[in-house]
Amino acid sequence: MSPPSHTTTAALDAEFERYLRSLFEEQIVFNRLLSLKMLEAGPDWFRAGLPMRPDLIGNFVHDRLHGGVISALLDVVAGMACICALGSRHPDKPLEQRMKHFDRLGTIDLRVDYLRPAVSEHFEAKGRVVRLGSRVANTQMEFLSASGQLLATGAAAYIVS
Amino acid sequence: MSPPSHTTTAALDAEFERYLRSLFEEQIVFNRLLSLKMLEAGPDWFRAGLPMRPDLIGNFVHDRLHGGVISALLDVVAGMACICALGSRHPDKPLEQRMKHFDRLGTIDLRVDYLRPAVSEHFEAKGRVVRLGSRVANTQMEFLSASGQLLATGAAAYIVS
Amino acid sequence: MSPPSHTTTAALDAEFERYLRSLFEEQIVFNRLLSLKMLEAGPDWFRAGLPMRPDLIGNFVHDRLHGGVISALLDVVAGMACICALGSRHPDKPLEQRMKHFDRLGTIDLRVDYLRPAVSEHFEAKGRVVRLGSRVANTQMEFLSASGQLLATGAAAYIVS
């Protein structure tokens, strides 16, 4: 598993990374309901993992993951990528200030394209910021099977001011 | 609370309605995780209710519902509206045949527009089929607060053949 | 032909309406290339007409209107609906100030759902503002045949600050 293509690979500082993990795995309580785990993050991207569970099935005929879980996961990795990008814009600022972005971030809209049936033991979602403006951030997302097959793609716009 | 605008109001037969409820509330197990309830359905629309719970919070600063729950709910009511429309196309056929549509229904894509912060004690989602073709169904969705305020809208395309 | 559903029907003042027509039919030069005409406007909606011409054909097998003309027209009526809404927010302000909104309006994104083949002698597009926020406006659009059949729908988000 690898970072999203077209991304910078510079590392985040350890303190900011701890904050991202706590935000993603603890504070956003809905993520706990899905057992989401942060895998890795960079200056404008975020990767998360989702273990398959029987109670996440949407199509019981084929044991497929519920489409709503896919859209939820794509939304959160794109939002986290925005937080990475906003927090990396001024890396010298104290963490306290770089943490304030979460509060003001809002999803404007989200599009998900479902490419293939989502059947796998675990899944991975990647979000990256395509453009960070002063008011709007544009993101793109990928949803992958354990073997790396592309199952869904997405795009979302966020208000960041 | 009322059926979506621009919809026909003819009733479904009781047997088909029981099937829809069982499908929605029992067989799609992920819906149980969210405690989704079927409220009402018609020949081309479906309404569902979602009670707010602390573990569905996405933004802990403002106690807002997770955006992923909204996209999940909009996807399922639109998919159920497709099943209503497919099952109503040949109302004289035996239920067994009208139930087969679920298996072959696939979400092509989904768009969600987030209009207002989702803070409410419970929520309602409505999906309706705008056009049912031989291969593709086009749907539109609304996500409402307990007081009927429009919080999000959506559109989704489904493969139905 | 009628205003979009769910809209207010209060009239715009004549001066603002003249400005809208000049903006739409003269100043946005691309609209002239398509011979677009303003039909009617209200405090949060805008209707435009498009006459069919041979050079607007996309699918020559079926003489269908080019899909790009549909997306272009849906984008412009939604943008004009935003200008109507922004200009109507402070109807007492001088026209000069109410005209400034055009300059700062930007399309964030656009979705078009193509429902039926676009074959007609002329077409109509309607845009309406679903929600006007301080930073983002959400719009919905319809594309109709001369007989009023719904051929396409759309949704777009605009930055308005």
Next chain:
Amino acid sequence: MSPPSHTTTAALDAEFERYLRSLFEEQIVFNRLLSLKMLEAGPDWFRAGLPMRPDLIGNFVHDRLHGGVISALLDVVAGMACICALGSRHPDKPLEQRMKHFDRLGTIDLRVDYLRPAVSEHFEAKGRVVRLGSRVANTQMEFLSASGQLLATGAAAYIVS
């Protein structure tokens, strides 16, 4: 200027390429209105060029290209990428059969994300097929300035059966 990333680079046969150029530049008459030119094509992608002209301006304050031209161009390069992919699936079949795909291709929906103001002397659009199924093709698109700056991205679904 280069082919879209993540694409195969195998060449198309000359006869099929001539067909694509004639289809794109001559037969789709609306493309002539915009003076669109085919630049290059591959087994699942298509690149086109658009020269800027004063009558394509949407925002006269900043001399920006009309957003509708962008959405039109993204739609056509994605549709052409589908025709490339469909025609390349059975390269041994006679051209006559491989040409039949255009007739049956239909845009299900289109999303465009506008990233930056479109000001340039000429523009380039690239479309590629992300997945070609038996009934639906999923595509992604990019819209670039003369200097290669990414101005807009898009995603579209097509019915291909």
